[in-house]
Amino acid sequence: MAATSLVPFFLLVGYLSVPARAFLPRVNLASGDSTTLDHTLITKKGFLKPLIYFFRDNPQYLRGEYLTGFLYDILASESPTAFQETVDNISPQIQFLNALNEIQTANVEVDSFPLNTSASAHFDGEQFKQGSKRLIQLRQELITSLLQGDKLQHARNLAGSALHTLQDFYSHSNWLELANPGPYDVLGKPGSEIPQEFIAGPTEATCKSCTLEPQSGLTDGSCENNLDTVKLTSGYRSGQDIKKPENLRKCSHGGRSDESRLKPAAGGINKDSTSIKQSPHAR
Numbered sequence: 414m415a416a417t418s419l420v421p422f423f424l425l426v427g428y429l430s431v432p433a434r435a436f437l438p439r440v441n442l443a444s445g446d447s448t449t450l451d452h453t454l455i456t457k458k459g460f461l462k463p464l465i466y467f468f469r470d471n472p473q474y475l476r477g478e479y480l481t482g483f484l485y486d487i488l489a490s491e492s493p494t495a496f497q498e499t500v501d502n503i504s505p506q507i508q509f510l511n512a513l514n515e516i517q518t519a520n521v522e523v524d525s526f527p528l529n530t531s532a533s534a535h536f537d538g539e540q541f542k543q544g545s546k547r548l549i550q551l552r553q554e555l556i557t558s559l560l561q562g563d564k565l566q567h568a569r570n571l572a573g574s575a576l577h578t579l580q581d582f583y584s585h586s587n588w589l590e591l592a593n594p595g596p597y598d599v600l601g602k603p604g605s606e607i608p609q610e611f612i613a614g615p616t617e618a619t620c621k622s623c624t625l626e627p628q629s630g631l632t633d634g635s636c637e638n639n640l641d642t643v644k645l646t647s648g649y650r651s652g653q654d655i656k657k658p659e660n661l662r663k664c665s666h667g668g669r670s671d672e673s674r675l676k677p678a679a680g681g682i683n684k685d686s687t688s689i690k691q692s693p694h695a696r
């Protein structure tokens with residue numbers, strides 16, 4: 414089995430184990446912001462762990478001698494250098510990097526038309542059931558595609574698309590603000606569902622208005638404590654198929670591209686970038 418044909422297996426492992434943080438499609442969308450991890454970087458970093466586990470267990474796919482102890486060391490550090498060193502020892506590495514690039518490209522594509530208008534593809538507008546369903550469907554489609562022997566690019570596209578949605582769960586919902594200690598293992602797991610009682614109901618208020626700058630309408634940091642619920646919620650965003658309900662004090666996504674930030678509750682809760690103007694809950 415060639416190393417390139419193993420890549421989907423990293424996906425299967427990585428699919429449920431990728432720790433997610435916050436995320437613009439590409440970092441340059443956050444102007445002047447070099448500290449934001451975008452979707453492509455998060456996806457790449459998320460591959461490191463399953464990749465190293467795989468080669469620890471299957472060293473025959475590495476070029477030359479590669480000591481297990483060394484793999485443990487880089488697993489502990491998870492640095493970009495370690496990632497590069499691992500990749501450098503994969504044969505053939507060009508095909509591997511191309512495969513990774515296909516996954517990253519499919520991930521970013523979710524922020525383009527038409528998927529950018531689908532609230533569930535980004536866990537926006539409290540579309541938790543629908544977003545979870547999307548993850549399970551993509552996962553099943555990916556496995557079926559591999560079993561049928563379809564072209565691997567199809568599986569990579571599905572993986573990239575699913576990873577985007579999974580990453581957005583953490584940057585668009587209040588999962589982190591609810592002080593949950595780690596990833597939500599229900600997501601993408603067949604037969605598992607987010608319990609209805611965890612999710613804010615359709616008429617339940619979830620946010621208080623932030624103070625908006627009079628000129629720009631952007632938030633100035635006053636959104637720090639704008640959440641007003643102990644249940645799971647996510648921001649509504651203009652330009653999507655699910656509109657922000659009027660006068661129910663639901664949260665917005667926020668940021669300059671989201672017109673819904675001006676409707677009550679004004680402001681937003683996204684953590685897509687480290688820029689407070691773009692992401693009211695930047696951290």
Ligand SMILES: [Zn+2]
Pocket residue numbers: 523524534535577581
């Ligand atoms: Zn997104």
